[in-house]
Amino acid sequence: MSLNINIWKLNVAVFVALLLLCGTEAYLLFNFSIFSWKNAIELCALANGLLYLFYFISVQSNLSIFEKNPILFIAIKQSAFAFIYGYTFLWIINFFFHNHWGITVDTLLFHFSIFIAIMVLIALGLLNLFVKTINNQEQRLLMEQDAQSLKNEAELFKLRQQLHPHFLFNSLNSINALIGSNPKLAREMLLKLSSFLRLSVKREEMKLVSIREEVDSLELYLDIEKVRFGDRLNILKDIPENLKEKIIPPFLLQPLLENAIKFGLYDTLDEVIITLTLKETEYFYDFEISNPYDKHSVAPKGTGFGLQAISRRLFLLYARNDLLKVEKSPGIKKEDADIYIINLLIPKNKTLLK
């Protein structure tokens, strides 16, 4: 993907190319029997230095009025420099060499070298523009990626923050209620809540966790919700035992399940069934989460934000946009709620981009 050309590497290449060009010019001059070899080489070195200097000045100089049409601008600019170069070249030959050796350069040869200089300088100018543009774009892309990932992290963090205080304080409130009526259950719930928080904090620092760890944490979360919402919440879970030691990035599954709870449980009045299954395919671990939702219900705010953040995070991890699939299927009977199905595909080979 990366061209990996530095401007200074380009400059070295240009220097060498110009050296070859001037060498050719000198050779031609030599063949026209104007110079001796020694003079031709001297002239060649001088012309090369001069041409490179002009090239350097020409690509470094910039006029903002032409910025909207860089190619035309460069053609004009490089032509101008080529003329200056040509005349300076002529002046040098006349000044240094004419007096000493009595040489004159004929007009045809002069125009020929100016023509070559124009062509070469224009070509080089365009090449420089091209490389600079690509470099800029790459740099911008990298910066955007960085910014995106930072923003993404912040959003994910915010998302978790949004959900956790509600969950946390509501759970504490439930425990408070249970202390009086059912101390045993209260203790159980408190222990589950602390395990859940401990696992969350621990996984926060990890780039990869085992499916077992991720699912354990989800189970704690669901158990707590079950106490809060009683019989309304039913979970169907199918995670094959042989896949539990495989590793995946943390906190991808959890927000999806939180989302399912948010729409399936918090926003419905009846009993709900939320399913979580895992299948292994040739290239992916395929997690499927389904929850009922009311098609008439309009979320008060922040709809879909969670899913967007997750697919962005998946993109940053795997550079793919097709790892999160959302599907809505109508209920079997007319009065049934619709089903919302989310598939999270986690590539099996663990090469993460970051």
Place this chain on the structure above:
Amino acid sequence: MLKCIIIDDEHLARSILKEMLIEIGGVEMISECANGFEGLKAIQSMTPDLIFLDVQMPKINGFEMLELLDHAPAVIFTTAFDEYAVQAFEVNAIDYLLKPIEPERLFKAVEKVKQNLGEKLVVNDNSKEALPFLPEQSQRIVVKERDEIKIIPNDQIIFIEASDDYVKIKTNEKVYLKSQTMTRMEQQLPPQQFVRIHRSFIVNSNYIHKIELLGKEQYTLILSNGQHLPISKSGYVKLKSFLGI
């Protein structure tokens, strides 16, 4: 005795509150509701003095439920997290309790209600007056139609017309009535989608078809369904800046 109703979708939250209220005394629990719909029915049939209201509930939240009441009782919000506190005081709630609720705070809140009622300070005489503004824009509008509660997503609203003490909410299917002021309506709807083009009209910009010049500085708005709406002078200025022309 204060007649009170608890509205919360978590049974444990209701039971701990009930327990604490019994301990405090002077409060009679007349009903318990698990969502806004049940709450609405219970309030209308039992006319309690005080309700304990959770904010986050299925289908319609606590604030939306209050909007549907013509005469709201005294309200104490109970919620797990304080992002709604400002909003709660704007709907003239007596108090705002954070879960888990401290018994002393609850005691103070109930005392406040007793004081207010004793001084015959009627708290929420008319809910539409009692709601000066909600800073938070909503993605939906909740209306009551006979005994049914209807949730209208913003996208389905074509325009809103003032009609005495009510507003008429026009959608593709039908017209709904809601006891609300235009100013309040304008504040509640997201300004990037809705424009008030006239004292009596707020229009959804998605349904604007074109603007026609009638006479000197007189304009009319044509909706995508062909209907014409008047534009006032100040409305035209707003519309111009909204459409960026």
